[in-house]
Amino acid sequence: MLELSMHILDIAENSIRARAKLVKISIVEDSAKDRFSIAIIDDGEGMNRDTANKVLDPFFTTRKVRNVGLGLPLFEHAAKTAGGHLSVKTETGEGTHVLAQFMHSHIDRQPLGSMSETITVLIAGNPDIDFLYTHKNDGRIFTLDTRDIKKELEDVPINNTEVLKLIKENIEEGLNEIGIKNNG
Amino acid sequence: MAKIKIEDLKKIKDKVKAETSLRAGDRRVKVTVHMGTCGIASGAREVMNALITEIEESNVSDVIVTTSGCMGLCSREPEITVEIMEQEPIIYEYMDTNKMRQVFKRHILNGEVQAPFVLAKGAERTK
Numbered sequence A: 001m002l003e004l005s006m007h008i009l010d011i012a013e014n015s016i017r018a019r020a021k022l023v024k025i026s027i028v029e030d031s032a033k034d035r036f037s038i039a040i041i042d043d044g045e046g047m048n049r050d051t052a053n054k055v056l057d058p059f060f061t062t063r064k065v066r067n068v069g070l071g072l073p074l075f076e077h078a079a080k081t082a083g084g085h086l087s088v089k090t091e092t093g094e095g096t097h098v099l100a101q102f103m104h105s106h107i108d109r110q111p112l113g114s115m116s117e118t119i120t121v122l123i124a125g126n127p128d129i130d131f132l133y134t135h136k137n138d139g140r141i142f143t144l145d146t147r148d149i150k151k152e153l154e155d156v157p158i159n160n161t162e163v164l165k166l167i168k169e170n171i172e173e174g175l176n177e178i179g180i181k182n183n184g
Numbered sequence B: 001m002a003k004i005k006i007e008d009l010k011k012i013k014d015k016v017k018a019e020t021s022l023r024a025g026d027r028r029v030k031v032t033v034h035m036g037t038c039g040i041a042s043g044a045r046e047v048m049n050a051l052i053t054e055i056e057e058s059n060v061s062d063v064i065v066t067t068s069g070c071m072g073l074c075s076r077e078p079e080i081t082v083e084i085m086e087q088e089p090i091i092y093e094y095m096d097t098n099k100m101r102q103v104f105k106r107h108i109l110n111g112e113v114q115a116p117f118v119l120a121k122g123a124e125r126t127k
Helices: A004-017 A071-081 A115-125 A146-153 A161-177 B006-022 B037-041 B044-058 B097-108
Strands: A022-030 A035-042 A085-090 A096-103 A130-137 A140-145 B029-034 B063-068 B080-084 B090-092 B118-121
Touching (some): A004 A022, A004 A035, A004 A071, A004 A096, A004 A115, A004 B037, A022 A115, A071 A085, A071 A096, A115 A161, A115 B044, A115 B063, A130 A146, A130 A161, A140 A146, A146 A161, A146 B006, A161 B006, A161 B044, B037 B044, B044 B063, B044 B097, B080 B097, B090 B097
Parallel strands (some): A022 A130, B029 B063
Antiparallel strands (some): A022 A035, A035 A096, A085 A096, A130 A140, B029 B080, B080 B090
């Protein structure tokens, strides 16, 4: 896993398995504080304290097909390597809140990668789930809310490939406007 | 701030309405891209994007794309499952964007299973 946008896709997939209805992905880049933060907040099933204590252990997983669960441990590793940390706040029935912080200028901070691909893949695979993506770069903000798009589309599915293309281009353009390079 | 243009969405809406009135019984093929940690780390996102682009460019509306988790064969990721109606599902292994385009054109559109990339036949189980 070499890009932050890949980790984001991976953690958001966890939210989807936890039957979330709304997944909020929020990225804040602050050059004055030299900080890069990523929050993934869902309204899914959440976890009890016992499970929550074990999620950062790579040899813990809730799945039966294999004995390892690397999503959160890899994300935590990426944060720690870049002078940051990762925290998971959750409670049964209360959703899960994953926050990862990085030193923005750290040489080992992974590049963001393609958020437009991450978001379109999430929407394409999960048309019934809503995603709210906000990206702040030193006060400039880009927002994409699938609830707004669905309202306009009425009965046209949001995973229609033309709609997906429009969303992808919108993210690329929007990130460009706030000074974010979508691929690096 | 870049906003999705409402006119653009309306255009798509009108087009989709015109198309669906011409065609009945869509959803001929379902393609599942395995999107577990292992899949993502080995390139499933790029594979899925290549697939979405192929569908968009070929103008077909009876192919649906979805994602699933890991089925335990992490070393053979990226994997996809192609299910054509009333046919046995085919699971492909070690996918990349080029193989994805080939599978789309030859298998999904023309019905020729791309044997060199096949991992297994039959339904997947992800638990």
